[in-house]
Amino acid sequence: MGTLRSMVTPRTTPRRPDDLTLEVVDLIGSVVARYHEEYEEAAAGHTLTGAQARLLSLLSLEPLPMRKLAQRLKCEPSNVTGIVDRLESRGLVERRPDPADRRVKLAAATAEGRRVARSLQDSLRFAREPLAGLSEAERLALRDALRRMLREG
Amino acid sequence: MGTLRSMVTPRTTPRRPDDLTLEVVDLIGSVVARYHEEYEEAAAGHTLTGAQARLLSLLSLEPLPMRKLAQRLKCEPSNVTGIVDRLESRGLVERRPDPADRRVKLAAATAEGRRVARSLQDSLRFAREPLAGLSEAERLALRDALRRMLREG
């Protein structure tokens, strides 16, 4: 069906990605799936949900106001309230007043929270294993390609 | 960067990933985030949730029993029931009996469902844009690296 058309009108479809591009997109889809799988798995290993793990990771670096958390997680502030509530009830996160602005509440990881975040990072290190199959040169090429891909948009 | 360390202690840190690997992992994290963002966006453009879009995409290729859907989506069968319910109530999917086994119900995309799935694919094609910045040689190298990464595990 399509073969005849492509023989007759070889250059009328400028937007149609070539087979190589399609394959690469497909591969990226697989990498995305695998990354997610392992992330959720690592989180579950600490009895955390994905959203909780992501938020805790952010806070392990520095305390942040709720509104900033919402921005980083790309969700509504009211949603962050619940996630922080659950982490707080487990003693992994605490709320502090911001001395500079009494409206804002800073969410901060507790010592225990940081410990869990670190352990999470380590178990996620497992996600790096696939890279072990690549030579240094390949990893360099991969880095450059990914950098360029992300540079756009 | 990591060169000095690797010269001094070439075999004492077998598990600790080098800086290059860490950077690549980080870049993959960004690609994952971007991919998801665009996928959810494309789904939302059709008033579908991510889970619904994923399920519909699977069904656009071939009808599948509920249990197979659960396996593909890596979730419990009871969950699939709800997602299919919602898609069915919108006329995008239908349930048919499996002639070979009266226990199983095949979920199948309707004509409208296939149309939506195709349109979804097309808007997701936007996700391929980042690849446009790469030369053919780079895309080839990227493909090979990704293939090898996924080969393991």
Add this chain to the structure above:
DNA sequence: CATGGTTGTTTCAGTTAATGAAGTATTTCG
């Protein structure tokens, strides 16, 4: 061929994530 175990699906109860609309403080600025 009966019957007991297994499989495929659904229902139900419960948790989490997420949004959007109010509502309450607090800050900022005309």
Add this chain to the structure above:
DNA sequence: CGAAATACTTCATTAACTGAAACAACCATG
């Protein structure tokens, strides 16, 4: 000062997800 904007919470609602229980149909095996 007073009005508008900002930060957070609460509430109602929907979806995704899990695990347990129920039900029907399949399939062995004695």
